[in-house]
Amino acid sequence: MRKKINRTRMVCAALLAVALASLATAGLASAKLTGEFKKFEFCPYKTAGVYRCIYSSNSGGEVILGTKKVTIEKPVILQGGFTEAATEGAEAEYSKFVAATNGQTLTKVPQNVPGGLLGIVPPEKSPTLVKLLSAFFFENGLTGVTSTLELAKPASEIRVSEIHLAEGLGVALKLPVMVHLENPFLGKSCYVGSSSSPIKFELRPDTTSPPKPNEPITGNPGEVEFLEEGRILKLFNVELVDNAWSAPAASGCGGILSFLVNPVINSMIGLPSAAGKNTTRLKNTIYQAPAFSVNKNNNDNP
Amino acid sequence: MKRKTKFLRGFVAILAIGAAFSASANAAPAWNFEGKALEGSEVILGGAYESALTLPGLVTKCENFLYKLSIKNEAGTGKGELTEMPLYNCTTNSSACAVKTIGAETLPWPAKLTTVVPSNYIVIEKVKVGIVYSGVECALGGLLVRVTGTAGGLLDNVAETATFNSASFSATKTELKALSGKAEWGGVFPTEAFQWHRNQPLTVS
Numbered sequence: 001m002r003k004k005i006n007r008t009r010m011v012c013a014a015l016l017a018v019a020l021a022s023l024a025t026a027g028l029a030s031a032k033l034t035g036e037f038k039k040f041e042f043c044p045y046k047t048a049g050v051y052r053c054i055y056s057s058n059s060g061g062e063v064i065l066g067t068k069k070v071t072i073e074k075p076v077i078l079q080g081g082f083t084e085a086a087t088e089g090a091e092a093e094y095s096k097f098v099a100a101t102n103g104q105t106l107t108k109v110p111q112n113v114p115g116g117l118l119g120i121v122p123p124e125k126s127p128t129l130v131k132l133l134s135a136f137f138f139e140n141g142l143t144g145v146t147s148t149l150e151l152a153k154p155a156s157e158i159r160v161s162e163i164h165l166a167e168g169l170g171v172a173l174k175l176p177v178m179v180h181l182e183n184p185f186l187g188k189s190c191y192v193g194s195s196s197s198p199i200k201f202e203l204r205p206d207t208t209s210p211p212k213p214n215e216p217i218t219g220n221p222g223e224v225e226f227l228e229e230g231r232i233l234k235l236f237n238v239e240l241v242d243n244a245w246s247a248p249a250a251s252g253c254g255g256i257l258s259f260l261v262n263p264v265i266n267s268m269i270g271l272p273s274a275a276g277k278n279t280t281r282l283k284n285t286i287y288q289a290p291a292f293s294v295n296k297n298n299n300d301n302p
Numbered sequence: 303m304k305r306k307t308k309f310l311r312g313f314v315a316i317l318a319i320g321a322a323f324s325a326s327a328n329a330a331p332a333w334n335f336e337g338k339a340l341e342g343s344e345v346i347l348g349g350a351y352e353s354a355l356t357l358p359g360l361v362t363k364c365e366n367f368l369y370k371l372s373i374k375n376e377a378g379t380g381k382g383e384l385t386e387m388p389l390y391n392c393t394t395n396s397s398a399c400a401v402k403t404i405g406a407e408t409l410p411w412p413a414k415l416t417t418v419v420p421s422n423y424i425v426i427e428k429v430k431v432g433i434v435y436s437g438v439e440c441a442l443g444g445l446l447v448r449v450t451g452t453a454g455g456l457l458d459n460v461a462e463t464a465t466f467n468s469a470s471f472s473a474t475k476t477e478l479k480a481l482s483g484k485a486e487w488g489g490v491f492p493t494e495a496f497q498w499h500r501n502q503p504l505t506v507s
Contacts, residue, residue: 163445168482205482221482226359226441230396233441235482293398293439 036227036234036287037297042100043081045291045298050081050098053294054160056286061239063149064279065179065192065247066270070111070147072282077107078175081291082160094174097158105155106175110146110182145183152178152198165235165286168205168221173240175201181253186261189252192271197248201280203240210244211276217241219281231293235286243279248272330379331415331422331506335499343374345497346382346504351463353489355431355449357480360442362401362433365391369491371413380415380506384426399440404433407448415457415506418473422457422506424464425474429453442481449485451478457493459505464491 033041043053058076062069082095099105151158153176164170178193193199205221208214222238249272254261265271333340350367370386386409392401407430416423431449435442454474455464467488471477478485493504 166442166445166481167448224357224481224483226357226396228398230360230394230399230437231439231441233481289441290439290443293441296439 032298032301033294034297034301036232037289037294039287040079040289040294042079042102042104043291043294044098044101045081045294047081047098049083050291051084051095052162052288053081053291054286054288055079056284058282058284060283061281062279063147063179063281065147066273066277068113068147068269070113072111074109074111076109076149078105078173079107080105080155082162085162091159093161093163093170094159095162097155097160099155105158106149106151106177108148108150108180110148113145113147113181116144116183145181145186148180148182149177150180152176152193152195162288165205165238166224166233170206171202171204173201173203175203177201179247181250181265186253186265187255187258190250190254190261190265191252192247192250192269194248194251199247200245201242202244203242203280203282205238205240208241208243211274214243214276214279217243217279217281222284222286227287228289228293228297231297232287232289235284238284238286240282240284241280244275245278245280246273246275247278331417332375332378333373333380333415334505334507335495335502337505339378340373340375340380340499342498343372344495344499346371346373346493347496348492348494351490351492353491354487355433355480356486356488357483360399361395362404363393363395364389364404365393367489372410373413380424382413382415382424383410384413385410389431394435396437396440399435399437399442402434402436404431406430407432416454416474421473422459423454423470423474424457424506425452425454425476427452429478447480449478449480449487451485452476453478453487455489455491457506459503459507462493462504464493465489466491 039055040053044050045053056078058072058078061072063072080100081098083098085095086092097105157176159174161170161172165172176198178191178198181190181192182188205219207216207218209216219241220237220239222235225234225236226232227234250262250265250269252258253265270277333344347370348368353364353367355362366389368386368388369384371382371384373380373382375381387406389404392404394401408428411426411428413424413426416425429449429451433447433449435445435447437443453466454470454476455466456470456473457464468486478487495502495504
């Protein structure tokens, strides 16, 4: 009996040691990058075919979905790697995205929906007290609603054009997304868009040409700076825009009562919303570096 | 009578001020050799004494920055065309980035003289230079970077040079762009005639 206990203890100790060792290794692997390269810690720079690493921090902007306008107040990160751009065909000048190693290619950051579930938003010119009271009553844990942009398809379906981004011309980022609406009444599966019917953002830093009633809007190619002696390209004050996308009807809202709740949500937001009625403006700071540079920095700093 | 004279004086003064302001913005000087306005055309050849293109964090320099500018006066105004601009031995200040290719595109580029009181400037329009950087570690490796825009350079009659820098760009309200941002170009170029007016001092006034 004592022998059995000792044996069990030994096995447990060995398992613990292996677990600790692997934790330590994982810690080291993500702690090697230095300076500005640290931003690329979740870039799959060791993966064959990954040409560049990208880290884009969204610092503001707005998404107008039907009749609802959501201001982006909390930063959303798009990170990972991308392949060399195709040189011909329909995808010429576009690279395929490669998912971030931590699984968070597009970080899921809930943004507050003004007016919450009841959709009650005081007019812009209302006194601060009225705005505060409105937020307290209609944007609280019970009636408040958050919206989270999530990838609707695998990261490999994202397309990025390095040259369009750098020159500030044309569609720079093709992002298939869905909007996750969350609230205790809506349940956990209330989405606008899905993997089979995604919202397709085609974001550009120049001027859009949307269908009516939207009018053309113009982004901002931003400014450029080189970091780490030319190894990292930083684009800041970039504003990517698209107001030509469409959105399908909401689905899965209200759990088993979705047949009742979906129509209410659709009516409140104005879904499905045809192309020309929706707008995205995303303010970004974008860093990109060759995967080779990132890997070298990693190897140079054991 | 006194009142009428006063009014006339004031009116003349206003006219004079207006004329001065319009001159400071729009006066167009001409090319001159030995004090006489150039008739027909002439060719200016030269190489930059020093030249650098700066994007924030990345400086590109060329040891050999040559140019060929064809000049003439049209209706009393100095004009020109930059017809050649070969660039050799170009490097960057980055240990990661080398210059693979660099060259002027869509030549000729039109040029004109202008005065922004008290100085004369040459303004080169439709500038388009393509640069391909190389280096597996270079953030721009393999990308074609285009420098485009208009460049204004300060003309110095004594030194016989054209100097391009941020002050000359600002004075002439010109700008070069690269990679969606502003590019700074600095350089000092000799203005020496190489065809009909060799060894004759070139002035602009």
